[in-house]
Amino acid sequence: MFFCFMNNSANFKSGFVTIIGKPNTGKSTLMNLILGEKISITSPKPQTTRYAIKGIWNTSEHQIIFVDTPGYLKPRYELQEKMLKIWHNALKDVDLIIFLTQIDGFPTEYDKEVLNQLKTLKNPQLAVFNKLDLNPEVDRNELVKYLPESINEVFFVSAKTGENIPELMEAIKYYIPFHEPYYDNDMLSDLPMRFFAQEIIREAIFHFFEEEIPYSSAVLIERFKEFPDKVIIDAVIWLERESQKPILIGKNGSSIKKVREYAERELTRFMQMPVQVHLFVKIKHKWRKKQSALKELGF
Secondary structure: OOOOOOOHHHHEEEEEEEOOOOOOHHHHHHHHHHHHOOOOOOOOOOOOOOOOOOEEEEEOOEEEEEEEOOOOOOOHHHHHHHHHHHHHOOOOOOOOOEEEEEEOOOOHHHHHHHOOOOOOOOOOEEEEEOOOHOOOOOOHHHHHHOOOOOEEEEEEEEOOOOOOOHHHHHHHHHOOOOOOOOOOOOOOOOOHHHHHHHHHHHHHHHHHHHOOHHHHHHHEEEEEEEEEOEEEEEEEEOOHHHHHHHHHHHHHHHHHHHHHHHHHHHHHHHOOEEEEEEEEEEOOOOOHHHHHHHHHOOO
């Protein structure tokens, strides 16, 4: 159901904003901050985001659909090929592109590659330097000189503290066209709850494990059952090697218990009702390199 006055698109702005950049620059954190809700999972590890995730920001005058993308990377196996394709597709037919990078170390080789991609696009573009809280005295002019002419405006922000986010939002609203809303005004995302269950379980794995376990794991929801007073979820965690299984499970199941408890807590908060999660572990050899396995995961 749309807002009652939205038939007059001359008074309403709606459009799509893609957030791009190299891995681990705070793209998901920025989108979550703007939306006021955790839509995209986060962790200090790069390549946490594997899909293009839409988050919808609604007001009486705007509907802005933010698209959080996987970090730009050079693919080394089939999963990363799919992620790069998602990245390129997210740039098509959008009203605004936000290039997000972090102040320290800019420009990296990945930054330069992303900026080279932007040179060829005609979409309006904002450059956003994140993590200003870690380097407030940075020489801004020194960083800006590396940006291509395709960039319309530049902002220095902190997605962690919210510094300069209101100014960034004003610029975003400026570039969004007058258009009727694309989604109902009570929608926060166009993705099903099963997807968020899968992602939150994966986020838990990124939080509790190091090295290869987060990158070798995938989550598949086999059962998602809603009852009047609770939700029950059965999920299978894929791993690539037998040797990884005892690490994930832990002594007497202690490690996988942490994953389950984290997922139940976060999903209960997100869904506003009790959630029970049952986890199972399956070895799926080289799933990251197999088309059939990736198709099963929705790629």
